[in-house]
Amino acid sequence: MSVNVDPKPTRNxxxxxxxRFLAKHPRDPVAAFEEVGAQAGGRIVQLNMGPFRPYLVTHPDHVQHVLRNNQPNYVREGMFWDPLVPLLGDGILSDGEHWQESRRVLQPLFTAKYVESLADRMAEIITEQIDAVVRPGEPFDVVDGISAIVHPTIVRLFFGDRISSGDIARLIPAxxxxxxxxxxxLLMPFVPNSVPLPGDRAFRRSIDTINTVVYPRVHEARRTATEGKDVVSAxxxxxxxxLGERGDRRIRDDMVSMHGASxxxxxxxxxxxxxALDAYPDLAERIYKELDEVVGTEPVRPSHLPELRYLKMFLSELVRLYPPGxxxxxxxxxxxxxxxxTIKAGxxxxxxxxxxxxxxxxWDRPEEFDPERFAPERERDRERRHRWSYFPFGGGPHKCLGQHLFMMEAQLLMASLLSRYRPVITATRPVRPRLASSLRPNQKVKLTLVERNRT
Ligand code: HEM
Incomplete structure (x- = not known):
């Protein structure tokens, strides 16, 4: 494969x-993006997207420069972020003074200690949701099914008992x-927001629904928030x-941003x-064996999690190859x-x-799914690896607040499902990522969860 790279006056x-890459992969824009990455080979390149020419920065040294060393110069604004402002507002997913203030308020809530204190409640909610959503032996749509477990789990942790099942059911599709x-x-970031594009109206309607559900919860939490352990009370x-409208708006912005981010x-x-479980049956077997040894036929408890070492390695590799952000x-x-x-202002x-x-x-054999990369006994390999070659949760001052929460939630959810069921997947063609604001599969992935014989 050969592609012309126009020489530019600046180095590197x-x-x-x-x-042109996109035209080569009309059904798989992510493949076009991968090809661009391979061509760049760690160099800083500009992508010619018509009138828009963003710089693509992939080398870990350069990533470190942007996300940490000179972070104040690289703000979350511009063509990708601006369309999301009506949804996210001016809080933890913005930048500058307001972001700093939100970070100061939210960071203490997501320490490992605080997250651990939520573990028992989270385990209970996940089991309730699995019981509500899974019909053993019947087809299970992975995107919808997982979403139907994850959303209510997070919403209930965030809003406690203040939110009804009906409102949760309105929030998920919104x-x-x-x-x-x-x-x-995202594909045409040079089109100004004033020019309508498909999806704009649906986007605005979804924000109306979200506001209709979230604002009353905020008002109520303001009136009664004294003891509540949920995030909105905190x-x-x-x-x-x-106080006042401005204060309500700030709380709404942080709740909505965190909901979206999580x-x-x-x-x-x-x-x-x-x-991944379907593509690598031998790795799946290792997970099942570990679950048999650690969890057996008991309900999954937070105290099992430190023992589920292979599951944790598997998840770390999962977000290497499929980082949602x-x-x-x-x-x-x-x-x-x-x-x-030279990176020009603006x-x-x-x-x-x-x-x-x-x-x-x-990364050795980067395309291969290999959880062993994260084995505790390979700690020294990790120490030698560039710190910024792995950043599924971002890094620097904007580093994800929810990393511990995610790891706990993912382990609890997988352990709870896989200690009770075995998945049998049906997908018509190879599953690839598709372009959206997070890295979703390009087709419906269906599976059947078959009840395990747990004698
Ligand atoms: C697989 C799960 C997750 C992934 C891969 C992920 C990834 C990320 C990434 C890459 C960033 C940095 C964004 C940037 O630099 O612009 C980020 C920020 C953030 N994440 Fe996560 N996240 C995950 C789960 C969660 C969860 C469960 C929460 C719940 C609280 C959360 C809350 C946040 C927040 C609030 C920020 C903004 C932090 C700031 O800018 O100060 N994330 N996340």
């Missing part, structure tokens, strides 16, 4: 014709639309001085689990230079864990 860069309806803007206590990413990651766009505030390449920089996790210089 080139321009890659993104739409978020689904909100994160998928903006994909045309935020209300932390923002007790920030459910979509977790559900997406947990969708790929089944694809596959692209992290930034806007350069001032002109900067990265490794000899330009877009795209960081991609998906591509960095596949660079051969840093």
């Amino acid at each position: 860069t080139g321009v890659l014709p993104f739409y 978020y689904e639309v909100a994160v998928t309806a903006t994909w045309p803007r 935020i209300c206590r932390a923002r007790a001085d920030d 459910t979509e990413t977790s559900a997406t990651a947990l969708t790929w689990v089944w694809v 596959w692209i992290l766009p930034r806007k350069a505030v001032e002109t900067d230079e990265i490794d000899g390449v 330009s877009t920089v795209m960081i991609s864990p998906y591509l960095t996790h596949r660079i051969e210089e840093f």
Whole structure:
């Protein structure tokens, strides 16, 4: 395969014709993106997307520069973020002063200790949801089914008993639309927001639904938040001085942003689990064996989790190959230079864990799904690995707040399902990622959960 890379005056860069790659893979835009990454080979390149020419930054040194060393210069604004402002508002997923304030309020809520204190409740909710959603022996749509377990779990942790099942059922499709309806803007980020695109109306309707559900919960939590262990009560206590409409709006923005950041990413990651289990039966067997030894026929308890070592390695590898936050766009505030390449003020920089996790210089056999990379006995390999060659949860000041929560939720959910059922997958063609704001499968993945004989 040979592609022309136009030489550019600055060192270490080139321009890659993104739409030409896209035309080559009309049904698989992610393959086009992978090819771009392979061509870039860790160099900073510009992607020619018509009038829009973002810089693609994949080398771990360069990623570190953008996300940590010179982070204040690379803000979450610009063509990718702006369309999401009506949904996310001005809180933890924004930048600058408001983000800093939200981070100060939210960070103490997501320490390992606090998350562990939620474990028993989370285990209970997950079991209830599995009982409600799984019909043994009947087809189970992975995207819908996992979402139907993950969303209520997170919503109940966030809102406690303040939210009804009916409202949860309204929120799930609204978020689904909100994160998928903006994909045309992702592919054509140069189209101004004032020009309508398909999906815009559905996006606005989904925000109305979300606001109709979330605001009353915020108002109620403000009135009664004294003891509640749920997240909205804790935020209300932390923002007790920030009253009135503005204060309500800030709490709404953080709740909605966190909901978006947590459910979509977790559900997406947990969708790929089944694809990987199906593709690698020998690895699946290891997970089943570990679950038999550690959990057996008991209900899964948080105390089992530290013993589920292989499951944890499997999940770490899963988010290497399928990081749900596959692209992290930034806007350069001032002109900067990265490794000899000039990044002009106002330009877009795209960081991609998906591509960095596949660079051969840093990963042996990068395309191979191999949980052994994360084996505790290979600690020394990890120490030698570049710190920024693996960042499924981002890094620097914007690092994900929910990493512990996700690991706990994923282990509890997988252990609870797989200690009771064996999955049999039916997919008509190879499952590939598709382009959306998170890395979802390109087709419906159906499976049947067959009850295990647990004598
Ligand atoms: C598989 C699961 C998850 C993945 C892969 C993931 C990934 C990420 C990534 C890559 C970022 C950085 C975004 C950026 O730099 O622009 C991030 C930020 C964030 N994540 Fe997660 N996340 C996951 C689950 C969660 C969960 C369960 C929560 C629940 C609280 C959460 C809350 C957040 C928040 C609040 C931020 C923004 C932090 C800030 O900017 O200060 N995430 N996440």
